[in-house]
Amino acid sequence: MIFIALNFLICALIIITALVLVIKYAKLSIKYNRLFKYLQNYLNVIISTRYGNLNTKCENGVDALTLQLSKYTNALIESIKDRDTMINEYIEKEKESQNLKQDFISSLTHDLKVPIIAQDNTYDLFLNGNLGAISDVQKNAIKNLKISNNDLKNLIVNLLDTQKLDIYNLNLNYELTNLNGLIKEVIEQNKSILTIQNKEIIFNSNCENISYKIDKFLIKRALNNLISNAIFYGKNSKNIYIDLNKTDDFIEIAVIDEGDGIKEDLINDIFKKYYTSAKKYSNIGIGLGLYIVNKIVKAHNGTIKAINNKTKGASFIITLPVK
Secondary structure, eight states: HHHHHHHHHHHHHHHHHHHEEEOOOOOOHHHHHHHHHHHHHHHHHHHHHHHHSSSSOOOOOOHHHHHHHHHHHHHHHHHHHHHOOOOOOOOHHHHHHHHHHHHHHHHHHHHHHHHHHHHHHHHHHHHHTTTTTOOOOHHHHHHHHHHHHHHHHHHHHHHHHHHHHHOOOOOOOOEEEEEEHHHHHHHHTTTTHHHHHEEEEEEEEEESSOEEOOOHHHHHHHHHHHHHHHHHTTTTTEEEEEEEEESSEEEEEEEEEOOOOGGGTTTTTSTTTOOOOSSSGGGGGHHHHHHHHHHHHHHTEEEEEEEEOOOSSSEEEEEOOOO
16 A cells, blocks of 8 residues: 555656646747747847848847847947938038039139130230230230239139049040041140240151040040140250050050159159149149049040159150050
């Protein structure tokens, strides 16, 4: 009898222990499933936030620790959202301010060009004798005024061009162009200032007719800027050379001056915006001019480099791919 009672007691203890374990496991399983679902949701929220969706929120946690985790994560997302809103508002204000500045610069540069051109035409009337005879001393004074006026005109044009290049992408109007004729046209346009400066451009080409698809207006702008640069840095020399050469792979246009050349440690920086050899804004027109040239050449899938000549002066070489 005692043996049967003992067996019964042992069986009862085993059953009770099994039930306790089953209940405990069931609770753990439920808790595990809830924790798993919570972590899955938490991961989705973090990934969504990572890719810019700031309107998601973590679900409530399954215990004190995960409740706190959800609370602080949601607060962090709200903080990011607030900062994002502030940044967007700031960007919009900056855009509005920038547009006002750009409109102001455009209007200013356009308005400044008009009296400068009028002055230039008046100087020509004096020099050509249309307004009566003037002495040699007066002629020299007017020539110097015309040189300064030309520098001012170039500065205004370069400021306007730089602003346009920085705001808009260059949409090139390609047309098949005789480069020999184009360069001769540019030289003719600069003849007046070259004569006053007592300078001459010598043009050499290895082929009589070199045709290439370019944006004529922009390439002429680039050549005019390189000529202005050669005049400015070749003050003590007479000749400027323009060489045009074509091979099977590329076309080269080189503008060569006989000035003092470029310091080797500065040669890689001269095409940067506002950069001058003096590292100052002492001649913004020249600094902007080379920056514009670089932009125009790159838009034609070409390159430009500056090198010092073996004798004296520097060469600015535009290379355009034939294919």
